[in-house]
Amino acid sequence: MIINNFKQTYQPNFTANVMPKNCAEHINNKLKQAKTVDIFCHTSSDEDTFNSAKAMYSYLSSEGIKPRIIVSGGKECYDYDTSKYNIIQASDVNDKTEKADMAFCVDFSSSTRAVPNVLKYIQSYGKNIVGFDHHNDKDVITTDYNKITTSYAKIQDMPKLDEKDYYIDSSAKSNCAIISRFFDAIGHKITRNEAKSLFAGMYDDMSKDGIVTHKGLNVTVNDLKANDNGNTKEVMKSVLGKLNILDKLEIFKHFLDKTKLTPQEEAFKKGLDNRTRYTQNGKMAYIAIKPDDNEWNSLGKDCEHTKIILGDYRKKMLSGNKNLKAVAVFYPSSENNVYKMSILTKEDYAKQIIDDIKKTVPDLTAGGHENRSGGSIVTENTDKYFEWVNHFTSSAEKIL
Numbered sequence: 001m002i003i004n005n006f007k008q009t010y011q012p013n014f015t016a017n018v019m020p021k022n023c024a025e026h027i028n029n030k031l032k033q034a035k036t037v038d039i040f041c042h043t044s045s046d047e048d049t050f051n052s053a054k055a056m057y058s059y060l061s062s063e064g065i066k067p068r069i070i071v072s073g074g075k076e077c078y079d080y081d082t083s084k085y086n087i088i089q090a091s092d093v094n095d096k097t098e099k100a101d102m103a104f105c106v107d108f109s110s111s112t113r114a115v116p117n118v119l120k121y122i123q124s125y126g127k128n129i130v131g132f133d134h135h136n137d138k139d140v141i142t143t144d145y146n147k148i149t150t151s152y153a154k155i156q157d158m159p160k161l162d163e164k165d166y167y168i169d170s171s172a173k174s175n176c177a178i179i180s181r182f183f184d185a186i187g188h189k190i191t192r193n194e195a196k197s198l199f200a201g202m203y204d205d206m207s208k209d210g211i212v213t214h215k216g217l218n219v220t221v222n223d224l225k226a227n228d229n230g231n232t233k234e235v236m237k238s239v240l241g242k243l244n245i246l247d248k249l250e251i252f253k254h255f256l257d258k259t260k261l262t263p264q265e266e267a268f269k270k271g272l273d274n275r276t277r278y279t280q281n282g283k284m285a286y287i288a289i290k291p292d293d294n295e296w297n298s299l300g301k302d303c304e305h306t307k308i309i310l311g312d313y314r315k316k317m318l319s320g321n322k323n324l325k326a327v328a329v330f331y332p333s334s335e336n337n338v339y340k341m342s343i344l345t346k347e348d349y350a351k352q353i354i355d356d357i358k359k360t361v362p363d364l365t366a367g368g369h370e371n372r373s374g375g376s377i378v379t380e381n382t383d384k385y386f387e388w389v390n391h392f393t394s395s396a397e398k399i400l
């Protein structure tokens, strides 16, 4: 069931709607019928997906269920926790991996966000797949899902939804916020540790769009940017209320440690201006890193730090230039023959550009949010990579 799937022409909404009780209870009951649950994180596991998994891990354990987390890439987000949880790597999953009673996907619903061996494994769970997500991707791992694309005012009742195995609220700005709403709906009182996980996931996803910032330990939610009837603030407040100063310090220290740059990385960051090119209409700035780029290769290609640098670059460029409507970066990934793209735009141009390219390149793998998307191609042919870049620049010429 898709509700109010209208085209967003202004700022996208960033809400986690109150979760209808019947929907939450349906998923909760399915989980509680299981003795073991596999919790799947998306590829390049980030703070939101991993912390969603951690909060659910804690909750399921408290219900006497044995969870296991399947992570993929993005080691800096979870490595410090690998001894505390039962975690396996996506690359270790194969046909012989023992299955749990239930598969539970967090922070993704599209099959493109699981590596092929993991996707095959998830699909082998058949009807025993449940999940939460806040991405508005077209393909969904199961056919049994609710999708809400609009934020609702607090006083306004949610429309009545049928009970479905997968719950997607694409107006939510983080999956952790959806889990917070899930806990509210089933009446689970979150523990401090669960609150820590939920806050870390929410903060990380929302800070990417500047909806939330922190000065020291003071966390501010920008209502205008959130544009969601105050729901973001409400969810944030209820989670933050559980944390003490030390909890917050620990979370921000973890974020800080992750982002400290080496001198070589600083030099790369400084050089980005020189690498910048513009479409003829001047509306999109972009960088296309070549496969034989020594600096990129010696930095470890798309590792956590270079991803942060490129993310900051996109944000800084877009907010600092009135004429710019889009900023994109293209780069060879550390996975063999994989090239990646990240685009940040004003309004919903990211979605428009990708939809436009899909008309001529139907198998384009790209998706995400209306204003912020990622994609990849797999090819042994370098020329194909540059052709791919050209598709983006010519679509940007047309649409922006």
Ligand SMILES: [Mn+2]
Binding pocket: 048, 049, 107, 134, 173, 174, 175, 205
């Ligand atoms: Mn997320």
